[in-house]
Amino acid sequence: MTSTNQEWKFTTKDIAEKPDLFLSGHRACAGCGPASVLRLIMKATRGPTIVTEATGCMEVVSSIYPYTSWALPWLHTAFETAAANASGIEAALKVMRKKGKVKDEHVDVIALAGDGGTYDIGLQALSGAVERGHDFLFVLYDNEGYMNTGIQRSGGTPKGAATTTTPAGTVIPGKLEAKKPITEIMMAHEMPYVATASAYYWRDLLTKVRKGLEAEGPAFLHVFAPCPRGWRTDPAKTMEYAKLAVESCVFPVWEAVNGKRQLSVPSKLIALAPKKKKTVGEYLKGQGRYRHLFTPQNQKLLDEMQRTTDERWEQLLKKCEPV
Amino acid sequence: MTKNQVNQHMMALNGDEAIAYAAKQSDVDVVAAYPITPQTIIVEKFSEYVANGEVQTEFICTESEHSAMAACIAASATGARTFTASASAGLALMHEMLFVCSGCRTPVVMAVANRALSAPLNIHGDQSDSMAQRDSGWIQIYVENSQEAYDSILQAFRIAEDTGVLLPIMVGLDGFTLSHSLENVKTLDDEVVKEFVKVRQLPEVLTHEGKMAPFRLDPANPMTMGPVAFPNYYFEFKRQQDEAMHNALDLIQKINDEYSKLTGRSYGNGLIERYQLDDAEVAVVCVGSTSGTLKTIVDELRHEGHKVGLLRLRTFRPLPVEALRSALENVKAIAVMDKSMSFGGNGGAVYHEVRHALYDAKSHPQVINYIYGLGGRDHSPHELRRIYEDLLRLLKTGTVEKHLNYLGLRE
Numbered sequence: 001m002t003s004t005n006q007e008w009k010f011t012t013k014d015i016a017e018k019p020d021l022f023l024s025g026h027r028a029c030a031g032c033g034p035a036s037v038l039r040l041i042m043k044a045t046r047g048p049t050i051v052t053e054a055t056g057c058m059e060v061v062s063s064i065y066p067y068t069s070w071a072l073p074w075l076h077t078a079f080e081t082a083a084a085n086a087s088g089i090e091a092a093l094k095v096m097r098k099k100g101k102v103k104d105e106h107v108d109v110i111a112l113a114g115d116g117g118t119y120d121i122g123l124q125a126l127s128g129a130v131e132r133g134h135d136f137l138f139v140l141y142d143n144e145g146y147m148n149t150g151i152q153r154s155g156g157t158p159k160g161a162a163t164t165t166t167p168a169g170t171v172i173p174g175k176l177e178a179k180k181p182i183t184e185i186m187m188a189h190e191m192p193y194v195a196t197a198s199a200y201y202w203r204d205l206l207t208k209v210r211k212g213l214e215a216e217g218p219a220f221l222h223v224f225a226p227c228p229r230g231w232r233t234d235p236a237k238t239m240e241y242a243k244l245a246v247e248s249c250v251f252p253v254w255e256a257v258n259g260k261r262q263l264s265v266p267s268k269l270i271a272l273a274p275k276k277k278k279t280v281g282e283y284l285k286g287q288g289r290y291r292h293l294f295t296p297q298n299q300k301l302l303d304e305m306q307r308t309t310d311e312r313w314e315q316l317l318k319k320c321e322p323v
Numbered sequence: 324m325t326k327n328q329v330n331q332h333m334m335a336l337n338g339d340e341a342i343a344y345a346a347k348q349s350d351v352d353v354v355a356a357y358p359i360t361p362q363t364i365i366v367e368k369f370s371e372y373v374a375n376g377e378v379q380t381e382f383i384c385t386e387s388e389h390s391a392m393a394a395c396i397a398a399s400a401t402g403a404r405t406f407t408a409s410a411s412a413g414l415a416l417m418h419e420m421l422f423v424c425s426g427c428r429t430p431v432v433m434a435v436a437n438r439a440l441s442a443p444l445n446i447h448g449d450q451s452d453s454m455a456q457r458d459s460g461w462i463q464i465y466v467e468n469s470q471e472a473y474d475s476i477l478q479a480f481r482i483a484e485d486t487g488v489l490l491p492i493m494v495g496l497d498g499f500t501l502s503h504s505l506e507n508v509k510t511l512d513d514e515v516v517k518e519f520v521k522v523r524q525l526p527e528v529l530t531h532e533g534k535m536a537p538f539r540l541d542p543a544n545p546m547t548m549g550p551v552a553f554p555n556y557y558f559e560f561k562r563q564q565d566e567a568m569h570n571a572l573d574l575i576q577k578i579n580d581e582y583s584k585l586t587g588r589s590y591g592n593g594l595i596e597r598y599q600l601d602d603a604e605v606a607v608v609c610v611g612s613t614s615g616t617l618k619t620i621v622d623e624l625r626h627e628g629h630k631v632g633l634l635r636l637r638t639f640r641p642l643p644v645e646a647l648r649s650a651l652e653n654v655k656a657i658a659v660m661d662k663s664m665s666f667g668g669n670g671g672a673v674y675h676e677v678r679h680a681l682y683d684a685k686s687h688p689q690v691i692n693y694i695y696g697l698g699g700r701d702h703s704p705h706e707l708r709r710i711y712e713d714l715l716r717l718l719k720t721g722t723v724e725k726h727l728n729y730l731g732l733r734e
Binding site: 048049050052059060063064065066068070071072073074075076077078080081083084085086087088089091092093094095096098099101102103107124125127128129131132 | 352353355379380381383384385386387389390391393394395396397398399400401402403405419420423427522531540541542543544545546547548549550551552553556
């Protein structure tokens with residue numbers, strides 16, 4: 001399996017001129033990070049494409065019968081099945097093309113899932129589909145919780161965050177466990193393309209979608225997508241948080257082509273000029289889900305989060321090609 | 324063989340092999356499956372066909388039955404002829420996706436080598452697995468022998484993919500009793516099968532772009548499949564599924580007739596099979612392979628002068644209510660056999676449904692239940708004969724000793 005190294009230069013003009021494939025009129029909340037991400041992702045498609053999506057916020061807001069936001073063929077079956085569906089679609093297209101039952105053209109397959117449908121309930125199907133080598137792009141839009149069911153913890157919820165199943169109580173200060181290193185798990189699958197991206201850095205995001213589609217075999221894209229409702233943040237500041245997460249190295253952006261990992265520009269700039277790195281506190285501030293951390297008794301938790309973020313960043317730098 | 328019937332070839336096949344062979348001849352596009360006893364021979368055999376280039380099929384060896392069914396639904400939604408096989412825990416794991424499959428109107432064909440459910444773990448044959456899925460919106464056909472397993476898979480593609488039905492179908496064969504027992508099976512030429520099963524046809528539907536287009540995921544004609552439907556639409560979706568089941572009732576009979584003309588083999592009217600039932604005073608209702616043994620016992624008892632008969636329920640979903648009633652309303656005492664339990668339900672599923680079908684019968688026959696064969700418990704001809712003897716005694720005394728009976732159970 002090979003991956004392309006071609007650098008895509010998406011411009012604002014490209015985006016403006018390409019018709020939307022994820023259409024307006026959907027019922028996402030104001031300031032929804034994932035909705036912006038989906039719209040952008042669909043701008044990076046390169047030709048005939050079929051999308052399959054796990055149950056979740058984006059599925060629910062976009063397909064309320066008899067309406068749809070999807071201008072391309074789209075299938076939803078269940079919460080844990082995005083990758084398994086992609087397997088079925090890809091296999092069907094392959095054999096039907098061979099038999100002349102469908103048009104002789106390549107069709108890209110994109111599987112979409114939130115953090116619940118990826119880190120947790122969908123992990124087995126994802127791992128299986130990647131191991132089998134199906135040619136598809138799996139996009140994880142990570143808003144760090146089960147937001148569709150009312151903000152519960154997921155394997156992608158960071159330590160310290162308050163959710164409705166990890167409330168900030170008088171004894172327990174939010175989620176006690178760390179965010180699962182999902183991209184490291186995917187890297188361990190030795191797949192052709194793994195990348196992280198943030199909703200804020202749209203050009204980087206689009207480029208990675210395109211490269212993921214061009215990779216022959218499975219590709220995994222982890223997109224950081226803030227949720228104002230779940231994070232208790234100002235809907236106007238969604239992109240700001242998407243930027244701060246990268247700037248504070250809480251969510252560095254990078255890509256790995258055939259296992260060779262390198263930082264992407266926004267994170268590379270921080271690696272080159274460490275003084276630009278913002279503190280974890282700057283990122284957490286203003287997020288209602290972390291409000292309880294900004295108290296004297298929880299100061300040690302904040303300090304610990306800064307320490308683990310720094311450690312992870314250092315580890316990542318070692319895993320990446322020299323900048 | 325009458326003049327119009329086609330050439331057939333005798334092959335020694337067990338039930339699983341017969342099914343794999345039928346799937347091979349049906350030119351399946353996608354198979355997504357996960358191994359489980361006693362179905363495994365089906366996927367093993369099919370894998371050999373793939374490995375030897377004997378089929379043009381994408382075989383997806385999924386990491387679970389749940390993903391197998393998800394992949395099947397997606398492949399079928401893409402327009403592919405799709406097949407899978409499962410049993411027991413595997414079918415139970417698919418439970419969620421079985422409803423999605425019927426709800427998406429993706430006509431997947433699945434062979435179920437019927438096996439007990441855990442706990443305790445048991446790999447042997449009973450019908451607990453598929454009976455537990457009876458309300459999942461799948462058509463269910465249960466076969467008596469390997470020959471019927473072969474024939475029914477060929478018919479299943481025609482039934483499921485018919486644009487007036489468009490529902491998934493499971494063909495149940497008793498685990499080990501049929502799945503692993505070698506029988507002589509008459510098979511058809513590839514060309515004959517090809518002509519019979521045809522190529523999958525897709526219905527034309529109205530897309531959101533206002534165009535009529537084949538019902539499948541197609542970049543040229545985008546459509547949204549598996550949407551959210553709120554209380555204002557959900558109910559109508561479900562009603563349509565039930566309507567499709569009703570359509571299947573007629574189609575199964577039509578396909579049975581067509582197959583009979585082609586091969587000389589038919590299975591009753593496709594829904595039920597009547598055996599010595601016309602003047603029967605007592606009868607047994609049975610699903611699956613035990614019917615074969617019961618037919619021998621009926622012959623024996625008839626020879627002894629008793630008016631006994633058998634009704635084999637072949638199609639359990641859709642339930643042929645009218646056919647059951649007209650076949651049984653003149654019988655005075657009926658024993659319904661269940662190879663599964665409905666815990667706390669006061670009788671098994673087949674018993675409940677046969678009694679339901681007979682509620683409007685003016686004659687109001689006595690109907691009793693025998694639970695048998697759970698976890699592969701043997702049921703000898705001697706024991707089965709006792710059911711008829713119980714019925715004949717009931718006929719004489721007019722009193723039911725016990726409605727719920729267990730065959731071959733230590734108590």
